[in-house]
Amino acid sequence: MHEKAHDAELMARIAAQDQAALRGLYARHCARVFRFLLRLVRQEAIAEELTNEVFLEVWRKAGSFEGKASTATWLLAIAHHRAVSALRRRREESWDEAEAAEIADAKDGPEVELQKTDKAAILRRCLEQLSPEHREVIDLVYYHEMSIGAVSSIVGIPQSTVKTRMFYARKRMSELLKAAGVDRDWP
C-alpha cells in the first residue's frame, strides 16, 4: 500500500510537470516496463525506444491518470499498446502461435540442445516458444503479479478472456513440454 501511495504521489507531481518525479517513477518502474516490452518485441534497441515512449506518454498524460488502476497497470497498458503498434509496423513477428514457435525452433543451437536435458531449462525454452500473446499473459500473471482485472485493463480484453487465454497458454506450454519429452500429465 505504501508503494502505491508513493507512486500516486509521483504521478501527481508529474502531472504538475515535476521532472524529478518523472525520474523517480522511471527508477521504480523502468526495469519492469523494459522487460515486459523486451519479451514482446525481442529486440533491446526497440524495447529501449518503446520504454522511453511509455514514460513520455506518462509525462504528457499524467494529468488524466485517475488512479483507478495501479500505476504499474497503467504503465504496462501503455507499454502493451506501444508494443502491439511496433510489432504491426515491423511485421517481423506476427501474433500467430505457429509462426512464433517456428522462429524459436529456428534458433536451436548446441547450447539449446544441451539445455534440453534440464527440465527447468526445457520449461523456460517452452515459455519462449509460446506466441507473443500467450507469453504476455503468462508474464503478466506470473512475473508482474497482475490480477485478472489488471491483465484485462493492460491487454484490453474482457476478464473472461484473460482467464481462458491464461488457461490455453498453460495448455499450449504442456503440449510443448510433452513434445520436448516432459509429460506433466496435464491437461
Added chain:
Amino acid sequence: MNEDNTALTEREEIEMLLPWYVGGNLDATDHDRVERYLAQHPEVRRQLELIREERHQTILANEALPTPPAGALEQLMASLPGRRPGLLARLRASENYRNIVERFGPPAPRAIRYAACAAVCLLLVQSLAITALLVKDNGAGYQTAAGKSDGEGLVFLVAFTDTASTADLTRLLQDFDARISDGPKPGGIFLVKVRVSDASPAAAEALQRRLAARRDVVRLALPAKE
C-alpha cells in the same frame, strides 16, 4: 486457438483461476470458490505444483533479462516536450559562460566548475539590502573610485537584478563590450570590465550612468577598483 469459455467444465473453470490463486491475487469470492473445490477434489492440488514451477521459471526468465542501458533516462529527459533547459544548460549556452568558467577553468575538475557556476547563479539573487550594506562598508567591501582603469578598460562593481536572465546578461555585456572579470563577491557583486578607448573620469562617469540606466538588468553600478 479457442478462447471461448462457454463449454468449459467446472474443473476447467477452477483450473483457470489457479494461477491467480497461487499468486495470492484472487478476489475473495473466487478464492473461496477455489478453496471449496480443492477440499472436495484434492487431486487438483497437483496442479498447484505445476503452476508454482511455471511461475518460478517465468520469474527466472524475466529476471535474466537486462534493464534499460545507462543513459536511457537522460535521453528520455532530454526528449521531454517543451522542456525548458536547466539553469546550468542556459548558462552554458551563453557567451558569458566562457568568462565565468575562465575564473574556475582548468585544471579545476569539471564538477567543481559546475558547482561554481551554480553558485554564481544563486548569488545573482542576493538581496539589494545586503549589497548596499556591503558596498558602504569600506573595511570589508570594495572601495569605490572615479572610473579606475587597469590599462585594458574600466572596472565597475555591478549587481544584477533578480529577474535578469542569462540572455539579458549576455546582451548587456555585448552592448558594453564588457566581460565579467571577477565575482560573485559577497552581496552578489561582480567586477565587470568594460573595454573603452577613453578612460578619462568624465568618460567613466558617463559609462557608469549608462550602465545604471539598464535597470531591467543592472541593480547597481559603481566605478571601482579591486
